[in-house]
Amino acid sequence: MRIERLSVREIELPLRAPFxxxxxxxxxxxxxxxxxxxxxxxxxxGECVAGVVPGYTSETVDTAWATITDQLAPEVxxxxxxxxxxxxxxxxxxxxxxxxxxxxxxMACWDLxxxxxxxxxxxxxxxxxxxxxxxxALGMAETPEETAAAAAGAVxxxxxxxxxxxxPGADLEVVRAVxxxxxxxxALTVDANCSYTRNDFDLLAALDEFRLQMIEQPxxxxxxxxxxxxxxxxxxxxxxxxxIATVTDLDxxxxxxxxxxxxxKPGRVGGFTAALTMIDLAVGNGIDVxxxxxxxxxxxxxxxxxxxxxxxxxxxxxxxxxxxxxxEDIVDPPWTMVRGTLPVPxxxxxxxxxxxxxxIRSLTTRVQEVRSAx
Ligand SMILES: [Mg+2]
Numbered sequence: 001m002r003i004e005r006l007s008v009r010e011i012e013l014p015l016r017a018p019f020x021x022x023x024x025x026x027x028x029x030x031x032x033x034x035x036x037x038x039x040x041x042x043x044x045x046g047e048c049v050a051g052v053v054p055g056y057t058s059e060t061v062d063t064a065w066a067t068i069t070d071q072l073a074p075e076v077x078x079x080x081x082x083x084x085x086x087x088x089x090x091x092x093x094x095x096x097x098x099x100x101x102x103x104x105x106x107m108a109c110w111d112l113x114x115x116x117x118x119x120x121x122x123x124x125x126x127x128x129x130x131x132x133x134x135x136x137a138l139g140m141a142e143t144p145e146e147t148a149a150a151a152a153g154a155v156x157x158x159x160x161x162x163x164x165x166x167x168p169g170a171d172l173e174v175v176r177a178v179x180x181x182x183x184x185x186x187a188l189t190v191d192a193n194c195s196y197t198r199n200d201f202d203l204l205a206a207l208d209e210f211r212l213q214m215i216e217q218p219x220x221x222x223x224x225x226x227x228x229x230x231x232x233x234x235x236x237x238x239x240x241x242x243x244i245a246t247v248t249d250l251d252x253x254x255x256x257x258x259x260x261x262x263x264x265k266p267g268r269v270g271g272f273t274a275a276l277t278m279i280d281l282a283v284g285n286g287i288d289v290x291x292x293x294x295x296x297x298x299x300x301x302x303x304x305x306x307x308x309x310x311x312x313x314x315x316x317x318x319x320x321x322x323x324x325x326x327x328e329d330i331v332d333p334p335w336t337m338v339r340g341t342l343p344v345p346x347x348x349x350x351x352x353x354x355x356x357x358x359x360i361r362s363l364t365t366r367v368q369e370v371r372s373a374x
Contacts, residue, residue: 001084002080003036003037003077003078003112004037005036005369005372006034006076008033008034008065008068008104009032009360009366010032010065010365010367011033011297011360012029013363014027014327015028015295015325016324018139019325020140021191022140022166022167022192023051030061031047031049031296032047032048032061033046034046034104034105035108036076040116044108044109044350046106047296047297049296057242059098059099063098063101065366072094083113084113088106099245103266103268103269103270107266110272110303111350114349119349120348121351125306127306127308130309130343131344132291132308132317132341133340134159134317135160135187135317135319136161136320136324137163137318138151140174147174148177148181152182155186159316160187162186162189163216164178164188164191166190167195171207172207176210187213188211188212189213190212193242194221194242196218198223200218201230205234211236212236214261215234215237216240218230221242224258225256227258231259238258238261240258240259244263246269253287261289263290263292264278264279264307265292265293265304267296267300275307279313283312290317291304291317291318292304292317293317298334299355301322301331301342302345302353304317305335305342305344305345319342320335323336329356330355331354
């Protein structure tokens with residue numbers, strides 16, 4: 001098998017409504033899509049989860065563009081190997097520190113492998129679920145009441161878990177309003193996106209009374225001891241997200257007992273190979289895992305749903321249908337929610353949804369194609 005072509009495109013997809021987190025609002029999602037084509041004309045897709053500005057991590061759309069075009073494409077295009085795992089291995093020693101760029105190409109390789117093996121991607125990854133539990137992440141609103149109303153709406157739609165974005169000054173009252181509105185039975189979590197410090201432990205401990213399923217990434221990504229101290233103080237499980245970029249990070253989380261839950265985003269950790277290793281390691285050490293989201297299009301959603309179909313992923317993920325974020329997605333069919341779940345596509349090889357090339361072309365702001373020389 002030979003990879004004949006790698007295309008990387010930047011598209012700009014308008015969100016239905018701005019999504020506000022502790023990092024600020026996003027109104028238009030700029031993101032990169034990677035398309036691979038082999039010698040038989042089979043095409044496969046990956047999506048890069050990096051944002052426009054550094055903040056979530058240091059990677060951005062622009063750093064990922066450079067990494068993919070300058071470092072990864074020359075390594076992968078023209079490569080002859082038994083199957084796409086050869087291309088994945090070829091990327092091992094490059095793009096260190098650029099896991100989001102690498103993941104976009106790595107996950108396209110997995111899609112290609114699945115298509116070549118005539119298997120749904122979920123099955124190639126070892127997934128056995130036919131549907132995955134859908135959770136929603138609510139951005140910050142102007143008032144606690146507004147967030148509570150949005151949470152109530154999400155519960156009515158059938159979401160199995162509601163996650164609230166919080167930051168200092170917009171926390172206890174928001175959670176109180178939401179819990180008071182949706183009641184005790186709905187699973188509720190909060191995500192601080194690193195916005196608290198060690199001075200905030202009393203406030204964070206006050207969240208215990210709301211019986212949250214977890215509190216996600218309260219402290220800066222590199223504050224391992226802080227998270228460990230905080231976890232000892234809280235009955236609510238601490239979940240790490242931004243802290244975990246590599247398997248080594250997860251090792252450290254386990255050794256320090258810096259949390260009890262892992263928000264795993266294959267697009268953040270370098271792709272599926274690392275994600276699968278992390279799932280085994282986490283579950284083997286009593287850490288619950290769920291699959292997060294990064295304002296993906298339907299392509300990234302397909303990768304995340306495939307991973308969430310593993311039996312060892314027991315908590316609902318940030319996996320919502322296409323119309324949660326997009327007026328019109330770039331895949332056909334769009335992702336829909338059925339009784340609080342997203343059905344895992346199991347009838348087609350690969351990611352299981354068709355990519356709408358015409359729509360992608362209309363959204364493309366730049367494209368670079370690398371073809372193999374013959
Ligand atoms: Mg998060």
